[in-house]
Amino acid sequence: MIRLMKAEALKLVTIRSTYALLLMTAIGTAGIGVAVALAPHNHGIQRLLFPPRGTPAWYDLVFSALALAEDFALVLGVIIMTGEFRHKTATPTFLAEPRRGRVVAAKLIVSLGAGVVVMAAAAFAALVLGLCFVAAGYGGVGEMAGRLGQALPGYLVATVLFGTYGIGLGAILKNQVLALVVGLGLTAVVEPIIVAAWPTVGRWFPSEAARSLETGSSLSRSGFGGGLSHLLPSWEGALVLIAYALALSIVGSMTTLRTDIT
């Protein structure tokens, strides 16, 4: 099992797309952070909703850009699993380890580590951005770093678990494009609609479960952005994500991944 995990990690570090994805995570996080920070909020109702620049609440909002890492971890998870079929490396992989369930297990474990690295890229970008804002005169270093430190654990757990969710989606769908469309489509389109219509149902969906983990920030708890009182407790949200990852991976291993490799 250790060998398989090492091999899976090696697969990630020996292709350039992994590094490109990390770079995109960092750039994307910084970009969203800047967009949020510089959003116009000097007039109308936004003045009431938007915290003044440099305040802890404002930094919470800026660092909500870290949520982007979840999507990238999802993409990476899907790629780790479905890349085997896209590039037909499933043949050498399953020749080396014919017990396919073990390969999926190794991928799940390695995706946890990959999630940490994705989060590290996002966190680095957030830190640099925060330092820039401090340098520009918005708040102190201590406050900024404090808010970042408080936000990180929740986003980290959500990101790591979203990576395993991506493995599960990949295991059950096998097709890379399909898995990406389903994964991102659910997160970006379907789930928000369900959450808006039935919050108590929506909270059991993956991205809402992830949101329950992001609420380290006081801002989220305060109800900015549509009210989050429907969310599950953080630990329950984590368990829901773990359940998704395991259920999809196990069902995928017993169904789609069992099929003939031709």
Next chain:
Amino acid sequence: MPTASVEVRHLTKRFGSVTAVDDLSFTVEAGRVTGFLGPNGAGKTTTLRMLLGLITPTSGQALVNGVSYPSLIEPVRAVGAVLESSGFHPGRSARSHLRIIATATGVETSRVDEVLDLVGLTKDAQRRVGGYSMGMRQRLELARALLGEPAVLVLDEPANGLDPQGIAWLRSLLRYLASAGMLVFISSHLLAEAAQTVDEVVILNHGRLAAQGRLSELLAEAGATIRLRSTEPERLVASLSARGIGARREGADQVVAESTTPERVGAVVAEDRIVILEMTSSGESLEDLFFSMTAGGALPARELAQT
């Protein structure tokens, strides 16, 4: 170490309503090169993939060293496989590709450089596989197959994409490995090439076993084609046919007798006192044997012309 073996028992695979492999049984032995021959769609690749645990048989068993592939303790150290449509990540170097497999199977990294050298890819090892020619990919596949120093080598159309030098190199490599005691099982549709490489053949047609045995014995059994010139071609054909030897007229005074031996034809001619002006014998080639074994695999020219 027990001798390596490949054994297929009543193997059947259906894809929907199509029966790709039909109650197939054969064994392959170590120390020789065995060719797995058959027309396109005969079920060769399906059989090899069942042998390697990549395709689940509908019924029957495909065994390597007496057990199914997934039951092998260290499959990569028991069997090396070169398969068509086995893939590489285009952005990964050949060396990384092999290192991954070596890591997954506990093979020492030093072996990676050994096999790269063996297949002549050392110079290009750090290059990304996306830029490789088909022949280089085929060599890389072979390198991967040899990584675990297996006693069984299964190759599906290994000559694909290789240039003439590459094919000659592959032939000598396979012959060398077989002489060293390895079991080499190789599918091919290049009959002329296979004829030079293999000791034994397993011929498949429509998913069924058409023939198996030593190539030299099968060829001897199949007999030769005898061409004769006679003053009485009509009577010669009748005499041969009367004794069960397939014969036909060709041209003004020629007779062609098939699947027989010069001895038998000579005996008939002497007995019936027929004057012979010329007689030549040509042994069956693997190609003749293949076509006679797999007749019906393709539409005869006459039917093709009608469709």
